[in-house]
Amino acid sequence: MLHRNIPAIALMALALPARAQDVNDATEKAMKDAAAKVAPSVVRIETSGGAEAIWGAGRKGPEVMFRRGVGASTGLVVDPGGYIITSTFNFVGKPTDIFVTVPGHPRTVAKVIGSDPTRMLTMLKIDQTGLPVPPPFPKKDVEVGMWSIAIGRTLDPDLAHLPSINGGIVSATNRVWGKAIQSDAKISPVNYGGPLMAIDGRVMGVIVPISPSSEGETAGFEWYDVGIGFAVPFEDVLKVVPKLKEGTPEKPVTLKAGLLGVTFREPDHYSPGCTIDTVAPETPADKAKLKPGDNIIEADGKPVLNQAQLFHHLRPKYEGDAISLKVKRGDKVEEFKDLKLAAAQTSFDPGFLGVLLMRDDPEHGVEIRYVYPNSPAARVGLAAGDRIMKVGPRPAGGAAPKPKEAKLAPKRPGMPDEAPTGPRAFSGRDQFMGILQHFRAGTALVLEVKKKDGKTDTVEPVLGQFPDDIPAELPEPSTKEQALVAPKPVDGPAVAPAVKKKEEPKKEEAKKDEKKDEKEKPKTGLQKIENVGAAQRKFWVFVPETYKHEVAHGLIVWLHPAGRDGRDADDMVKIWEPYCEKYNLIMIGPTAGNPTGWVAGEADAVMDDVRWVRTRYTIDGKRVIAHGSGVGGQMAYYLAINKSEVVRGAAPVGAVLASNPKDPVSNQRVEFLVIGGAKDPLVNEIREAPKKLGEKHYKALYREMKQSGKEYVNDDPEVFNQMVRWMDSLDKQ
Incomplete structure (x- = not known):
């Protein structure tokens, strides 16, 4: 019986292409009609x-x-x-x-x-x-x-x-x-x-x-x-x-994104939590009295579990639109209805005291490592070896009161409600920098200083502008080598909550930990990493032999020029190894996904590579530098401007700033050292970058290699060494 159906099946098979063609014709007609x-x-x-x-x-x-x-x-x-x-x-x-x-x-x-x-x-x-x-x-x-x-x-x-x-x-x-x-x-x-x-x-x-x-x-x-x-x-x-x-042809209208005015503590958009880290001055968040530590749990009536969920509600909105939030503050839930969003906040020039501070120091106050000549710090007699113990704005109307007589001042954005006008205690470089980031050039401060001879003094510097000069020499050492020790709690009003002291381990546990540490010594030298994460990323990392966890290292993110595809690892390590050892630096070399170079969409992948390093080594968050040549330099610009919560400096070489930069994020200071070659055909365009950046209140310096074109910066030893010292001084204050 089966053979009788074969002709019918054959006829059906012949009809299938005709029916498919009919469907295609109908689809094409429907599209043309539309x-x-x-x-x-x-x-x-x-x-x-x-x-x-x-x-x-x-x-x-x-x-x-x-x-x-x-x-x-x-x-x-x-x-x-x-x-x-x-x-x-x-x-x-x-x-x-x-x-x-x-x-x-x-x-x-x-x-x-x-x-x-x-x-x-x-x-x-x-x-x-x-x-x-x-x-x-x-x-x-x-x-x-x-x-x-x-x-x-x-x-x-x-x-x-x-x-x-x-x-x-x-x-x-x-x-x-x-x-x-x-x-x-x-x-x-x-x-x-x-x-x-x-x-x-x-x-x-x-x-x-x-x-x-x-x-x-x-x-x-x-x-x-x-x-x-x-x-x-x-x-x-x-x-x-x-x-x-x-709008009109003479005065076009530009619609602006609505901004809340906060940054977040979580390392990326998808980590659990949406915890406010900083509140920018005079922003909707500041005016509504949102505070650092608030965890946003709801936006416009929808639950928020991470930054990404908040951004889905926030980023479609324009200046003047409103958003309603619920935040968890301690054990309470606070509601903020109809916060009117603003455009980008007005940028201002942060104030400069004129000091480099000792790193990795958990003790009360902070020791001065270097004083910039002719700076506000130099003018009031501060010197290397002095220890700043307390800091605060000088109250209006005259000299600072003694600590016992300190009165309450109006709350500064992002600061505790009960901040006194007199100097406040703190511990370590990061807490000190956290205070000064709120003050503009021209602000008068009060500092209590313990001098090298043991005497205590009070000085009143007026903050100035960040300098255009790079120090000709920086003193060593730069660290107290206690990066893993929590900052000591301070008595009385302080800039940060006290950190609970860790209990001392028992002797048996200590011995186990010592053996564990011996087995888990940090891996040093050049490492070529492949097949990382779902995207199967590859990159290289160089860690100097001198590395130890107790010293926070700066991180140079090397962004290779077009066509190199990460194959310059050996060359870069040969150039940079002695400087990484001397200045406590680690290098990472991500790889672009396309032979023609970097695209903006790869920024998150680069940040994933950076995160890989930060989870394995002690990294100084104030000295994460994007550094690249050619199109890699353009990516360095992009990362510093758009990933400023991580990247705090950019050193582009032979790279044109492709478009006008957006406004900087408050409390995320980013600096640029732009390097060009005098013989580069694009040198005039490269020279324009500091001006464009300066108009947006970024601090940008320019250095030129007099005898070079598109070569890497080590072709000019003087400029190269200036760049290294600039990197080492990114945490100046």
């Missing part, structure tokens, strides 16, 4: 003039990553009165002229009247009216697995034709901290600024190269052509159109 519905609202944008290129990751150092496009780009009508939304990426070269063609209308001049950097959007205005606005697809109805169609006007100049169509599905929602829809449709500069549509022709979102980990005009471009694309929900875009329309 595109036809939105096509009258999809415009073609052309530009001329402006920069030919911006600098980014190239194959041999800081080559150009993005050249000004000679083709067109795409935009979408959002208001009948001639308002067009598009991607900021389309104007990365700052064109002098912009032209827009709406289907059925003549080509016309357009002007930028507004931008939304939080979502990479730019608003254009043209002198045409009666333009069609496409209907939005409700954000709440967007689901994973739905058809998503990316539309662009780049390829075909004839607007009577349908725009380009690339189909896919919605692969995720609520991405990039709640700001984007993710699609696997082919998304690229061809359709940046165009609509991402549903199969019924309604618009889900506006396509942009947005990134969860980077900012700037090219943020998100690293996802191009890897099957991941993003679109800002169209409903969200339409909500801010009225604000963007308030």
Whole structure:
């Protein structure tokens, strides 16, 4: 009987390709029908003039990553009165002229009247009216697995034709901290600024190269052509159109992210807890009286278990929006309703006392290691070997009261409520620096000092500006070698709670611990690490033979130039080994995922590599330095600006600062030493970096290798040694 069915089965098999073709034809027709519905609202944008290129990751150092496009780009009508939304990426070269063609209308001049950097959007205005606005697809109805169609006007100049169509599905929602829809449709500069549509022709979102980990005009471009694309929900875009329309060509509007004004203690976004570490002055958090140590447990009525969950509620918001929080403070739960978010706080120049302090010292106060010539500290007679025992702001109206007569002063942001105006006790360098980070240049202080001869003195320095000079020589030793010992508790008002003293182990336990320590001696020398974590990262680490856990070491994060792929480990160790031994430094060399160099999206992976080192060795958090050459130097800029909770200094060599830096985070001081070669063709652009950084109140120095071009900095021994001493003095105060 089976043989009688064979012809029927064969006929069915022949029919399957035909049916599949029918499905493909039907899908193609549905997509074209959807595109036809939105096509009258999809415009073609052309530009001329402006920069030919911006600098980014190239194959041999800081080559150009993005050249000004000679083709067109795409935009979408959002208001009948001639308002067009598009991607900021389309104007990365700052064109002098912009032209827009709406289907059925003549080509016309357009002007930028507004931008939304939080979502990479730019608003254009043209002198045409009666333009069609496409209907939005409700954000709440967007689901994973739905058809998503990316539309662009780049390829075909004839607007009577349908725009380009690339189909896919919605692969995720609520991405990039709640700001984007993710699609696997082919998304690229061809359709940046165009609509991402549903199969019924309604618009889900506006396509942009947005990134969860980077900012700037090219943020998100690293996802191009890897099957991941993003679109800002169209409903969200339409909500801010009225604000963007308030701008003019002479005075464009810029929408700003809403900020709370806090930093967190947890090492990353996903570790349990959302504990406030610092509260910046004059921010919404400060005005609402949020405090260091508060653990945020709820945001807008939704539970918060880590920073990532808070950011999903916070980061979609703009300046002026509100957020409601619940925090756990000790044993109590405090509620803060409708905190009005602000834009980036006004940066200020932190005050400089003029001292380097002994490290790894748990005793009361802190010993001075070095006094900068002509600094506020030098002018009041402080000297190396003196020990600062107490510190505080000088009260208004005259000399400081004696400690017994100290009166209560108004609370300073991030400080305890009962902080006295007179000097307060503290233990160690970090507590001292924690106090001074709140004071601007020009602030008068009171210091109680125990002089080298044993006498006690009170001095009143006025904080100045951080210097441009790097010390010609720094004294040794720099450490008391007690990094594993907790700071001693102090009597009376203090800057930190007392640390409970560890109980002494019993003799038998001590012997066991000694044997254990012998077996677990730290591994030194060059280590090449592979297959770490889910991403199978690889990197190298160099730990000097002189390393011991009792000394906190600075950490140099070496970011290799394009094409090196981490293969420069032996060369770098040969250069750096004597300096690592002398200055207590460890080096780590992460590896870029692409031979052409680093991209911003790799920042978190680099931080994971840094965390690997910090869990195995004693690292000085005040001296974590991003150091790179060429495109590695550009990554060093990026890490220092965007990962300042970890990276406290950057030493880029032969690297152009690709875009204007964002405002610094309060209480996270970051310094830069920019190095260029006089014979480098890009030296003029490299020299511009300190100026751009200084405008944002970052401290940035510039040093030039007179006889060098793109060589590594050791080609100029004088500049190299200055760089090493700069690294050793990052914890100056």
